[in-house]
Each structure stands twice: as structure tokens, then as C-alpha cells.
Amino acid sequence: MTSVAAVRELLGEFPVVDGHNDLPWALREQVRYDLDARDVAADQSAHLHTDIPRLRAGGVGAQYWSVYVRTDLPDPVAATLEQIDCVRQLIGRHPEDLRPALTAADMEAARREGRIASLMGAEGGHSIANSLGTLRGLYGLGVRYLTLTHNDNVDWADSATDEPRAGGLTAFGREVVREMNRLGMLVDLSHVAATTMRDALDTSSAPVIFSHSSARAVCDHPRNIPDDVLERLPANGGMAMVTFVPKFVLQAAVDWTAAADDNMRAHGFHHLDTTADAMKVHRAFEELHPRPVATVSTVADHLDHMREAAGIDHLGIGGDYDGTAFTPDGLDDVSGYPNLIAELLDRGWSKADLAKLTWKNAVRVLDAAEEVARGLQATRSPSNATIESLDG
Amino acid sequence: MADLQDDLRPTAAAGEFDDLSEPYPDEAVTAADRADPAEPYEPVSDPDDAPMTRAHAILAAHPVADGYNGLPWALKRLSYYDLEEGESTVGTDVPRLRRGHVGALFWSLHLPEGLDGDRAVGATLEQLDLAKTVARTCAEGLRPACTAGQVADARNCGRVAVLLGPAGAPAVGDSLGILRQLHLLGLRVLTLTGVSWASDAGLTRFGEEVVREMNRIGVIADLSGASAPTVRRVLSLSRAPVLFSRSAARALRPHPVNLPDDLLAELGAAKGLCLVPLTAEQTGPTVRDVADHLDHIRGVAGAQCVGLSGKYDSGSAHPHELGDASGYPRLIAELLRRGWDEADVALLTWGNVQRVLRGADFTARAAQQRREPSRATISELDG
Numbered sequence: 120m121t122s123v124a125a126v127r128e129l130l131g132e133f134p135v136v137d138g139h140n141d142l143p144w145a146l147r148e149q150v151r152y153d154l155d156a157r158d159v160a161a162d163q164s165a166h167l168h169t170d171i172p173r174l175r176a177g178g179v180g181a182q183y184w185s186v187y188v189r190t191d192l193p194d195p196v197a198a199t200l201e202q203i204d205c206v207r208q209l210i211g212r213h214p215e216d217l218r219p220a221l222t223a224a225d226m227e228a229a230r231r232e233g234r235i236a237s238l239m240g241a242e243g244g245h246s247i248a249n250s251l252g253t254l255r256g257l258y259g260l261g262v263r264y265l266t267l268t269h270n271d272n273v274d275w276a277d278s279a280t281d282e283p284r285a286g287g288l289t290a291f292g293r294e295v296v297r298e299m300n301r302l303g304m305l306v307d308l309s310h311v312a313a314t315t316m317r318d319a320l321d322t323s324s325a326p327v328i329f330s331h332s333s334a335r336a337v338c339d340h341p342r343n344i345p346d347d348v349l350e351r352l353p354a355n356g357g358m359a360m361v362t363f364v365p366k367f368v369l370q371a372a373v374d375w376t377a378a379a380d381d382n383m384r385a386h387g388f389h390h391l392d393t394t395a396d397a398m399k400v401h402r403a404f405e406e407l408h409p410r411p412v413a414t415v416s417t418v419a420d421h422l423d424h425m426r427e428a429a430g431i432d433h434l435g436i437g438g439d440y441d442g443t444a445f446t447p448d449g450l451d452d453v454s455g456y457p458n459l460i461a462e463l464l465d466r467g468w469s470k471a472d473l474a475k476l477t478w479k480n481a482v483r484v485l486d487a488a489e490e491v492a493r494g495l496q497a498t499r500s501p502s503n504a505t506i507e508s509l510d511g
Numbered sequence: 512m513a514d515l516q517d518d519l520r521p522t523a524a525a526g527e528f529d530d531l532s533e534p535y536p537d538e539a540v541t542a543a544d545r546a547d548p549a550e551p552y553e554p555v556s557d558p559d560d561a562p563m564t565r566a567h568a569i570l571a572a573h574p575v576a577d578g579y580n581g582l583p584w585a586l587k588r589l590s591y592y593d594l595e596e597g598e599s600t601v602g603t604d605v606p607r608l609r610r611g612h613v614g615a616l617f618w619s620l621h622l623p624e625g626l627d628g629d630r631a632v633g634a635t636l637e638q639l640d641l642a643k644t645v646a647r648t649c650a651e652g653l654r655p656a657c658t659a660g661q662v663a664d665a666r667n668c669g670r671v672a673v674l675l676g677p678a679g680a681p682a683v684g685d686s687l688g689i690l691r692q693l694h695l696l697g698l699r700v701l702t703l704t705g706v707s708w709a710s711d712a713g714l715t716r717f718g719e720e721v722v723r724e725m726n727r728i729g730v731i732a733d734l735s736g737a738s739a740p741t742v743r744r745v746l747s748l749s750r751a752p753v754l755f756s757r758s759a760a761r762a763l764r765p766h767p768v769n770l771p772d773d774l775l776a777e778l779g780a781a782k783g784l785c786l787v788p789l790t791a792e793q794t795g796p797t798v799r800d801v802a803d804h805l806d807h808i809r810g811v812a813g814a815q816c817v818g819l820s821g822k823y824d825s826g827s828a829h830p831h832e833l834g835d836a837s838g839y840p841r842l843i844a845e846l847l848r849r850g851w852d853e854a855d856v857a858l859l860t861w862g863n864v865q866r867v868l869r870g871a872d873f874t875a876r877a878a879q880q881r882r883e884p885s886r887a888t889i890s891e892l893d894g
Contacts, residue, residue: 151886151888152688152886153886154886193628193629194628194629194632194684195629196629196632196633196636197628197629197632197684197686197689200632200684200686200688200689200692200693201686201688201689203688203692204688204689204691204692204884205688207691208884211884248629248633250633250636250637252636252637252638252640252641253633253636253637253640255640256636256637256639256640256696257636259639259640259643259695259696260692260695260696500644501640501644
């Protein structure tokens with residue numbers, strides 16, 4: 120067995136960059152952004168997967184905080200701005216632990232200072248309301264990736280979990296990708312349909328990311344990445360950040376979740392609802408139908424496969440903490456990453472490999488996107504395209 | 512000028528609005544941001560010269576800070592424009608701004624009537640983006656600015672300072688978090704009309720909290736078009752000076768956005784600022800009509816409380832000889848003929864706006880030491 124000390128030493132030098140954490144949404148839903156009621160400087164394990172002591176215990180050195188909002192809200196743009204405000208307040212309240220970060224250089228500075236680089240990612244094209252001006256506004260406020268869709272299609276891109284409509288990206292969707300390239304905002308392909316993944320890879324001149332997705336060859340769920348797409352990452356330069364969500368990574372959990380979701384809807388709840396009442400319904404279901412449990416080993420199986428398909432330079436980690444009701448055993452909350460690193464060491468991953476997985480790849484990808492943006496900004500003006508003009 | 516916090520450098524090119532705001536609050540209060548000192552005025556023109564000669568001399572030292580201009584929106588319908596060379600299809604371009612001695616412009620972000628909710632928030636993000644794009648295409652002539660210090664810097668570099676606002680209150684989507692984000696994107700002035708929390712009945716409890724948060728972050732309240740109860744409540748509540756971005760004297764011309772004498776007197780007592788629009792509808796069709804309004808407001812509110820807003824490229828008809836941004840010297844010459852002394856002219860064109868900007872900066876810096884960002888919500892305060 121690998122010693123805890125060896126893992127600590129590794130993460131001390133190259134801490135974890137996590138691609139996706141839904142703490143802001145959890146704070147909105149649980150306490151309407153009352154940051155005193157959920158003081159993340161103290162233990163919040165009764166309510167949240169995430170707090171600063173556990174981020175520290177988990178060896179996290181950079182976090183993309185998700186400024187996700189639900190697709191069925193009447194005011195997705197306004198709600199996204201409130202999520203951004205929440206992240207800024209979190210950073211402002213904990214300057215010793217959280218460092219605002221917009222660039223790869225900021226991430227390295229945070230690592231030197233021993234603070235957690237705090238970046239933002241928006242989850243779903245609904246947050247830009249079909250407007251490139253709004254996209255640029257989010258960039259101006261610090262958002263550094265946009266997941267092209269969430270669980271529902273947007274007008275210009277198909278989601279993995281909705282009926283095919285555009286067949287990938289529309290003309291406007293491709294323009295969104297090009298404008299993101301010009302800005303230096305990462306194109307995130309988690310949640311999108313495989314057709315959208317392929318169209319985005321064809322269009323993007325910068326590395327893309329999957330902020331929280333695993334391998335479809337290991338567990339056949341539409342939220343995971345097919346091998347043909349993983350195999351394109353070396354040429355693109357991007358990365359796939361493995362997610363831990365049991366209902367995506369473990370086949371038995373996929374099946375169980377389908378039944379559980381049906382049960383939630385039968386009780387009148389949105390299937391992603393994590394409020395107290397909804398969780399009560401969830402727990403009742405679980406008592407009758409024991410939940411299949413994913414483990415550290417399940418996630419490591421995905422990484423082993425993704426490494427085969429995409430290569431060690433194109434992997435990362437995106438836990439989706441506070442965005443999922445359940446987590447694998449051993450990866451119960453943000454303090455769990457060392458268990459995954461220990462498992463990979465046991466499987467023969469080298470220290471150099473693990474440094475790429477945890478830190479180096481993510482920094483390289485953001486740096487490359489900035490470089491592409493600098494080149495494009497020298498020759499291209501902000502796009503004035505509208506969805507009406509391109510998609511008719 | 513505000514010190515940017517060392518550990519956050521946006522990647523955007525230098526001289527953009529994102530660079531100027533402080534994405535994360537800075538605790539430092541610098542000596543340069545003290546409240547306005549009463550400095551003695553040093554004349555720059557020869558009283559024996561002709562009024563127009565004197566007007567140019569005074570404006571060269573104390574240019575116009577124009578409180579309301581709609582250029583970005585007006586440019587939206589053009590496929591190509593060149594503001595540095597001159598653009599005859601609009602009323603504002605760099606050659607005419609220079610002829611008119613305009614040193615600072617507020618770009619209005621007011622939206623078409625009826626936009627609210629998410630559409631207002633999104634459209635405001637688009638307006639802010641459009642304004643940045645226009646400013647970027649004209650970097651030799653225009654320079655984005657947020658604070659009084661940055662406005663002075665722009666002027667020292669021979670550029671016209673561009674400030675963002677006023678935006679209409681629907682832009683903030685009934686949310687203090689959104690207000691804060693719009694401020695980070697450069698918004699400096701918000702007009703308190705057209706929302707449930709600032710109506711004919713005055714400010715609601717949430718409306719009062721909006722004003723406090725505006726004070727805390729440095730967004731100036733614009734009360735043109737606001738109801739009298741709203742005006743009075745904001746005048747008493749706001750710790751920073753307020754302004755009217757486009758109001759003339761109702762005693763001279765009965766227009767709903769013009770101000771009655773009692774409110775002008777209260778504005779004077781609160782040391783706010785009434786920016787008089789150069790529109791035929793509100794002030795009348797001649798230079799003399801505009802001067803009448805300026806005389807009247809100076810008389811009722813005081814010389815420290817009157818300024819100018821051209822309202823060019825905002826869909827208004829303008830008085831003769833004031834048809835575009837180059838006409839200001841004609842107006843100043845008229846005031847000199849009427850016996851305005853230089854010091855009052857300098858306050859009218861430049862000094863008063865600078866005072867209000869400095870007051871907003873100072874109030875914000877002081878408040879940020881005392882107050883956390885407000886997390887009040889409209890549903891909690893207004894039920």
C-alpha cells in the first residue's frame with residue numbers, strides 16, 4: 120500500500136486542479152447565498168461536500184467554481200451574474216485560502232503562495248441567452264470556460280441528454296466556439312452530445328476541455344466521452360477531466376439512478392433537486408433499493424482507459440462535488456483526492472504522470488487558450504454575429 | 512487613481528473598462544481621494560477679449576464633461592464608422608468633440624421601453640460590450656475611465672474620457688449581486704426609474720438598500736425622471752452626491768423630466784448636480800433658451816449644482832447652433848455675455864462633475880471599510 124506521506128508530498132508540489140465544483144449553486148439553494156450560514160472556513164460536512172479545511176486536506180490547488188444555473192429558470196443570465204457574485208464574495212471573504220485567478224500565470228502564482236486558485240466556469244449555453252455580447256460580458260467578469268450545454272439542448276448546440284435537434288453545433292454554435300477562442304475562454308464539452316463534441320473539435324482552434332466527464336467505453340452513459348473523441352484530444356491539445364459521479368461511472372449506478380429519477384418525478388420533484396424535502400424522498404427510495412456503490416477503483420478504471428485512449432497529457436480531474444447527490448466510497452467529499460492518487464500510484468502511475476494529471480495539464484491548457492486568443496485578437500474583431508443572422 | 516489590487520490582472524488589453532474597475536475590493540484609501548477641497552479659482556481668459564475667444568480659452572482649461580450621450584447605440588445601425596476621421600451620420604465624433612472642447616462623455620446605456628427581467632440584464636451586458644468595442648476602435652480619441660482620477664488622466668493624455676452610464680434601473684434585475692457585477696464591468700451611473708422599488712410612491716425598503724449598495728461600490732444615482740418622493744428619499748439617504756443626468760428647469764418649460772424649483776432648491780442643499788440637456792424639447796430652440804435654464808438653475812440650486820448633458824445621438828432635436836457636440840463654445844460665449852464669471856463656467860463645464868465623481872469614489876472607499884456586500888433580496892425586503 121502506498122503511504123499517505125508519499126501522496127501528500129506529491130500533492131504538495133503539484134496539487135489538484137478540479138474542473139467542476141457546484142458550491143455556488145449549493146449555497147444559493149441551501150441558504151440563498153447567506154455565507155455566514157455556511158461558513159466554508161469551518162467544517163460544513165453536515166451540509167456540503169466542500170469547505171476550505173477539506174479542500175486543504177484534499178490537496179486542492181486550483182478550483183474551477185461552477186456558476187451553473189438551472190436551464191428552466193426564467194432569468195438564466197441574471198442568475199448567472201448572481202452566481203459570479205457569490206464566487207467573488209467567497210474569494211473576498213477568504214483571502215488567505217482562495218486566490219482570484221484568471222490566467223495560467225495566476226494559477227502558478229497561487230501555487231507558489233499556497234493558496235487555492237479560484238477560477239470560474241459557466242455550465243450551459245443558456246447562460247449567454249444566444250448573445251455573443253453576453254458571452255463577452257461573462258468573460259469580462261472572469262468566467263474562463265463555458266460548457267456549451269447543460270442537460271437540455273440550447274438553440275445552437277445539442278446536449279447529450281436531450282433529443283438530437285441541431286445534429287451537433289449550428290452555424291451560430293460554431294461562431295460561439297470561434298468567439299470563445301478569440302476571447303481565451305475554454306470550450307467545455309462535458310454535457311454535450313457526441314455530435315457537438317465532434318463539431319466543436321472541428322471548429323476550435325484552441326484546446327478544449329471536458330470539465331467533468333468520464334469514459335463511455337468503461338460505462339456506457341451519454342455524459343461520458345466516446346473513444347473516438349478521446350483519441351482526438353492529442354491533436355487538439357485539450358483534456359478530459361474525469362468525474363466521480365456514480366451514476367455516470369458505474370453501470371449498476373446508471374441503472375439504479377434511472378429508477379430513482381423516475382421515483383423523484385413521480386413525487387413531483389425535479390430529478391436534480393437537492394433540497395431537504397427532495398432528499399427525503401430520495402432516501403426513502405434508497406432504503407427499499409440499496410444504492411450500488413462506486414469506489415476509488417471505479418474512477419481509476421476510467422482513468423486507466425482514458426489514458427490509453429487520449430494519453431497522459433490529456434487527463435485531469437473534475438469531481439462535480441456539491442453538484443451530485445452521491446459520491447463514490449473513498450471520494451466522499453473534496454478531501455478524498457489523495458485516495459485516488461494513492462490508487463493510481465498502486466496501479467503503477469509514475470510521479471511525473473500524476474503531476475500531469477493533477478496540475479500540469481490543466482495549467483498548460485489554459486495557457487494555450489490564452490496564447491491562441493492573443494493571436495486571434497491581433498487579426499479579428501469581436502464577432503457581431505446573431506443567431507438570427509446565422510441560423511435563420 | 513485607485514490602486515489595482517496586485518494579485519488580479521485581467522488579461523484584457525490595457526485601457527479597457529475591465530482594467531479600471533477593481534474586481535475585488537481594495538481596502539486602501541489614498542490621499543488623492545479626499546473630499547473636494549475649496550481651491551481658489553485662477554482665471555485663464557482675458558476679460559477684455561471677445562466672449563467667443565474667452566469661451567475657447569476657458570474650455571481649453573475646463574472642458575465639458577457631457578453627462579448623456581447615446582453614441583454606441585447610434586453606431587449600431589452602421590456597418591462601418593470612423594470616429595477619428597469624422598462620422599457625419601452621427602452627432603458625436605472625435606473632430607467635433609475636440610472643436611467643442613469635450614473632455615469627458617457619459618455613454619447612456621438606457622434600453623428601449625418595456626425590456627425587463629432577464630432581457631434587460633442581458634441587453635445591458637450587450638450595451639456594455641458594445642460601448643467597449645466602440646471605445647476600442649477609437650483608442651486615439653477616447654479613453655475608458657471609471658474614477659475621477661482616471662478622467663483627469665485621460666484628459667492629461669489628450670483623450671476624451673468615456674464613462675459608462677446612466678443605465679436604467681431594470682438593468683440590475685432587482686438584484687444587488689447583479690448591480691455589483693455591472694459595476695465591475697464599468698457601470699458608473701444608474702437611473703432610478705422604471706422598477707417596482709423606485710416608483711411614483713418613492714423607494715421601497717429594497718430601493719433604499721439599492722441606494723446604500725450603490726454608495727458602497729461607487730455607482731452614482733441618477734434621478735432624472737424619478738418621482739418627487741423618490742428624489743427626496745434619495746437626496747436624504749445617499750451619502751454620495753446624486754445627479755440628474757438630463758433635467759432642465761420646469762419653471763421655464765413644463766416638461767415632466769424638468770425639475771420644479773422646490774426640488775432644485777433641495778438638490779442645491781444636498782450639493783447634488785443637475786445636468787441640463789441641450790434638447791429643444793426640454794430647454795427650447797435657441798442657445799439663449801438653454802442659457803436661461805442655466806441661469807435659473809444656478810440661481811435656485813447654486814453654481815456648484817449645475818452642469819451640461821448634450822444628449823447627442825439619443826434621438827432628440829437640439830437647439831439651433833447646438834446641433835452636435837462641437838457647439839459648446841457658442842453656449843459658453845452666451846453665458847459670458849450674460850456676466851457669468853469664469854469660476855462658475857469652470858464649475859459648470861468640468862468642476863462639478865469631477866466633484867460628484869470624487870464624492871462617489873470617496874464614499875465607496877469609506878463604506879467598503881464598514882460594510883460587507885449587502886445580500887438583501889427584494890423578496891425579503893419588499894415581500
